Amino acid sequence: MSATAPLHHTDTFWQTLKQEAEQVIRQEPLLASFIHACILAHHNFEAALSFILSNKMKDDVMQVLAIREVFDEAYMLEPAIVDAAISDIKAVFDRDPAVHSYLTVLIHFKGFQSIQVHRLAHYLWKRRRTDLALFIQSRNSQVFGVDIHPAAQFGRGVMFDHATGIVVGETTVIEDNVSILQSVTLGGTGNESGDRHPKIRQGVMVGSGAKILGNIEIGRGSKVGAGSVVLSDVPAHVTVVGVPAKIVGRPCCENPCETMDQNVLED
Known part of the structure; x- marks a missing residue:
């Protein structure tokens, strides 16, 4: 992409997230490693999102890398899931007076995170990978206290x-x-x-x-x-x-x- 080409809205959103992450590190150095792992270590929004969610969903049997591969597959084959996640973050930012950054929603808000986990379960359900979809639903319920059928x-x-x-x-x-x-x-x-x-x-x-x-x-x-x-x-x-x-x-x-x-x- 040339230097003068317009950024896609996902790229623009990602640049904003990185700026917010850098601001948090300046204000609270104790969070530097956490913020770097969640945001600054990644090359785009969907990579950061899959990292955050797969680390939430892992358990002693289903390891983080296996779950992350499924998130990455879904985001590659169905980019609308990523666009929906951005819309969900912006919705919380616009509607919740306690929220002052997109980053806060992404890394801390379980309501947002549980919806994104459901979007993966729904992706799997539509492809008739029902057992894995039900596993993701179960973990969503265990981790976030939210029970959403994959369909x-x-x-x-x-x-x-x-x-x-x-x-x-x-x-x-x-x-x-x-x-x-x-x-x-x-x-x-x-x-x-x-x-x-x-x-x-x-x-x-x-x-x-x-x-x-x-x-x-x-x-x-x-x-x-x-x-x-x-x-x-x-x-x-x-x-x-x-x-x-x-x-x-x-x-x-x-x-x-x-x-x-x-x-x-x-x-």
Whole structure:
């Protein structure tokens, strides 16, 4: 690439990450070895991401290099996974007021990391490597406290805030630009088979502890209040609260996922 050629957005993102890493080392020298191993020792974002995630997923039987080879394969054969990871980091950076760098999300936030591990499991599931996909799912649950079936479909710009206790069933669909808080269940209503899990449309925010059960749709730009139990379709651009959940108003913005405003009394 010539010196005057424009950088691909992945390259631009990677340059920003390296600058943030160098700043951390200047401010906190005790983290120098850690930051170098996670970021500065690598030649691009996907190499750093596979290093970080494979070291999280390893166990006494499945060694880090074996898992890293699978991540590297997925990123090479399906570059959209890498693009989605960048969108997920940017989503957290934009939505979480406690976050002041992309690097923080990448190396510290288990919600982000668990989604990226799921993206690998889904990659394997689509290629009928189901046993390995289920192993990755199991490790994801053990390491991060997040249980996502490998078949579940995720869009881009998905944020798991805090993440602990999130459960996502097999036929769930989570579209682009969705925010989900801790202890949320996207599950079925029993032991039925087939398409039996929720469809979460763009712009939705699901509050902590909410349970959304069955093959139902949460309409675009809607908000599900904390602790609610949703058992039927939710129209677009409404706020639902309660057990069972009922419409109580309309969100104050088009995409509640972006503002993360959980005060449903203002809707």
